[in-house]
Amino acid sequence: MDRIRLVGGNELRGEIPISGAKNAALPLMIASLLTDEPLVLQNVPRLADVKQLERILENHGVDIAVHGRRRGEEDAVGQRMTFHAADIVDTTAPYDLVSKMRASFWVIGPLLARCHEARVSLPGGCAIGTRPVDLFLFGLKQLGATIDIDDGYVVARAPKGGLRGAHIVFPKVSVGATHTILMAATLAKGTTIIENAAQEPEITNVAECLVAMGADITGIGTRTLKVVGVDRLHGASVDVIPDRIETGTFAMATAMTGGDVLLRGARAEHLDAALAILGQTGAQISVEGNGIRVRRNGNGIQPVDVDTDPFPGFPTDLQAQFMALMTMSTGVSKIRETIFENRYMHVAELARFGADIHVDGQLATITGKSQLKGAQVMATDLRASVSLVIAGLAARGETVVNRIYHLDRGFERLEDKLSRCGAEIERLAG
Numbered sequence: 001m002d003r004i005r006l007v008g009g010n011e012l013r014g015e016i017p018i019s020g021a022k023n024a025a026l027p028l029m030i031a032s033l034l035t036d037e038p039l040v041l042q043n044v045p046r047l048a049d050v051k052q053l054e055r056i057l058e059n060h061g062v063d064i065a066v067h068g069r070r071r072g073e074e075d076a077v078g079q080r081m082t083f084h085a086a087d088i089v090d091t092t093a094p095y096d097l098v099s100k101m102r103a104s105f106w107v108i109g110p111l112l113a114r115c116h117e118a119r120v121s122l123p124g125g126c127a128i129g130t131r132p133v134d135l136f137l138f139g140l141k142q143l144g145a146t147i148d149i150d151d152g153y154v155v156a157r158a159p160k161g162g163l164r165g166a167h168i169v170f171p172k173v174s175v176g177a178t179h180t181i182l183m184a185a186t187l188a189k190g191t192t193i194i195e196n197a198a199q200e201p202e203i204t205n206v207a208e209c210l211v212a213m214g215a216d217i218t219g220i221g222t223r224t225l226k227v228v229g230v231d232r233l234h235g236a237s238v239d240v241i242p243d244r245i246e247t248g249t250f251a252m253a254t255a256m257t258g259g260d261v262l263l264r265g266a267r268a269e270h271l272d273a274a275l276a277i278l279g280q281t282g283a284q285i286s287v288e289g290n291g292i293r294v295r296r297n298g299n300g301i302q303p304v305d306v307d308t309d310p311f312p313g314f315p316t317d318l319q320a321q322f323m324a325l326m327t328m329s330t331g332v333s334k335i336r337e338t339i340f341e342n343r344y345m346h347v348a349e350l351a352r353f354g355a356d357i358h359v360d361g362q363l364a365t366i367t368g369k370s371q372l373k374g375a376q377v378m379a380t381d382l383r384a385s386v387s388l389v390i391a392g393l394a395a396r397g398e399t400v401v402n403r404i405y406h407l408d409r410g411f412e413r414l415e416d417k418l419s420r421c422g423a424e425i426e427r428l429a430g
Contacts, residue, residue, distance in 0.1 A: 004401040004415065006392035007424040008374055011259035014421035016250050018265040018291070019045040019077040019412040020240035023317075024202040026103040027179045028209055028240060029053055032062055032083035033110035034183060035213060037235030043078035044240055048408040049101055056097045056104045060111070061089035077412055078240070088115050095121040095152060101409075105133060106176060108156055109184035112145055116158040119150075135170055135177035142166040143181070143188055165190030165229055173198050173310045178225075179206060185227040186215040194225040200311040201270040205241045212236035244270040246411060247292065248318045249386050251275070253418070254294040255283040255301065256325045256394045261421055264291040273314045274322075280304045281325065301325060303333035303368060310339070320346045320387035327355035328394060329368035337362045346384035349377040353391050353399075374399040379406045386411060393423055400428075 020043035030053070032039040044050060054064055067080040091111050098104045098121040111118035123133065133154070137147050140156055143163040148155045165188050168181060178198040183206070185192035197203070199221060207220045213236045216228035247266040254261045255278055268275060268287045275285050275292070282302045284295040303326060308316040316339035326333040327350060337343050344364060347357050352375035356367040374397035379385035385406040392399030401407075404427075407414060415425050 001402065001430040002404055003428045003430070004389065004404050004407070005426050005428055006374070006389065006399045006401070008393050008395040008397065008399060010257065010393070010422045010424055012254045012257050012261050012393070012418070012421040012423060013259045015262045015264050016417045016421060017077045018242040018247050018263055019043075021202055021205070021243040021245070022047055022049060022410050023175070023200070023245070024205040025050060025240045026053055027106060027183070027202070027206045028238065029057060029083060030106050030110060031183055031206060031209055031213070032057065033060060033085050033088065033107060034114055034186060035233040035235060036086050038082050038084040039213070039235055040080065040082050040237040042080050042237070042239045044081045045078055045243070045412045047410060047412055048405065049103070049410065052097070052101050053104055056093055056107065057083065059090060059094070059097060060107065061085060061087050091115050091118050093118070093120040098123055103176065105136070106180045106183075108136065108140070108154065109180035112140065112156050112158055113163055113184045113187040116162055118156045120154050120156075122152055122154065135172070135174045136180050139168050139170070139177055139181035140184065142168045143184060143192070161189065163188035165192040165227070167193045168195065170194070170196040172196070175200055175203065178203055182207060182217070182225060182227065183210065186210055186217070186229065186233060188227075188229040190229055192227040192229070194227070195223065197223055197225045198310060199223060201241055201244060209236060209238040212238055241270070242266055245315065245317045245383070247271055248274045248315065249321050249390070250417070251278055251283070251285070251292070251294045252318070252321045252325045253390045253393055255281060255296050256328060256390055258296050258298070259422070260293070260295045260297070262288065262291050262293045266292040268292055273312055274318055277304055277306055277314060277322070281329070301329040301368065303329040303331035305334045307336040308338050316340060316343065317383050319343060320383045321390055323357070323364065323366060324350060324387040324390040326366040327353070327357070327369060327391065328372060329366070331368055333366050333368070335364045335366070337364070345380040346387050349380065349384070349388055350391055352377050353395050355391070371396055373397055376400050377402065379403045382406045382410045386414070389414070393418070
């Protein structure tokens with residue numbers, strides 16, 4: 001397996017282009033199953049999870065084309081891709097594909113809406129909690145589907161004539177369930193109301209894509225979505241929004257190492273809570289015409305308490321990165337993880353740097369140190385992986401991060417982006 005080697009202590013200075021959001025690109029790719037016309041996506045990040053979903057969609061019969069860069073785009077992140085599901089040749093999403101990535105389970109919604117049947121393996125992905133699919137199945141049943149579990153597969157069938165609109169009230173917020181039911185409802189007969197829907201910017205990106213494809217959706221960006229089903233959707237061309245988690249990650253890396261970095265293409269409105277917290281730590285945050293600038297020059301890192309919450313709150317996907325930042329604060333900070341029950345696996349690895357972290361249930365207490373020391377560490381999941389990179393950028397001496405295939409699932413050109421801003425970082429072949 002590849003590893004990343006870092007030598008810490010360098011300030012980050014320069015410009016980092018922000019890639020397309022993985023958490024938007026994946027459901028946008030899945031939305032291509034809803035139409036027999038081409039869906040063109042701009043700014044799709046080059047990630048292992050994107051490649052894995054390509055394999056799953058191709059198994060269903062989607063023809064995928066990756067287009068060359070236009071003149072002047074030689075240094076651009078992302079890629080332009082066309083997805084054409086003229087015919088769905090297989091409504092089964094097999095275990096060997098779905099087990100590697102949780103988001104691939106979301107194909108169940110479009111397959112059921114368009115083909116009236118789907119057989120999808122129960123999902124895999126990062127081991128950061130149970131993350132059951134009960135809310136997905138709850139919503140699909142409300143739309144009239146019958147659901148059976150057969151040998152590790154969810155077998156779903158629509159009633160005669162297809163899915164039917166319904167009033168669905170989610171008992172708790174779920175991004176994945178919102179994506180899935182929203183896509184399924186676009187082709188259902190009648191009107192669907194989704195209450196307690198997730199409000200993440202990625203949901204908005206997908207909803208606006210569906211509208212561009214001919215869907216009738218109102219309430220976009222709110223807790224209540226109204227979908228009036230249509231007979232068919234058509235093709236469209238849509239941009240993947242910038243990745244707010246990558247934005248927050250590089251912002252925290254800059255705040256931890258010091259320096260001055262422009263995060264080109266980033267959208268502050270997608271990250272208000274995290275940027276406000278980051279400002280409280282002593283970093284200077286400013287919005288510029290082409291992105292967000294983060295500076296920290298000489299002042300210490302102030303301790304700040306944080307609770308993770310669904311959007312517009314502080315993202316759980318930035319919790320590990322923020323914890324890394326707090327390990328070098330000038331006092332004691334507390335982080336409460338409210339989304340996933342097993343998302344502190346990075347704590348033991350941060351302790352290898354000399355970090356002082358105590359965990360009691362969902363509450364982590366961090367006593368900041370003036371200095372961390374480089375170490376051999378091991379990535380446990382996607383976001384935990386990059387928290388170790390952040391710590392290594394600031395630690396004294398050499399750090400080696402092992403099992404970085406997790407990083408490749410969610411960060412495009414990580415080493416290149418950091419090295420261009422002064423980090424001493426390289427990938428070591430396994």
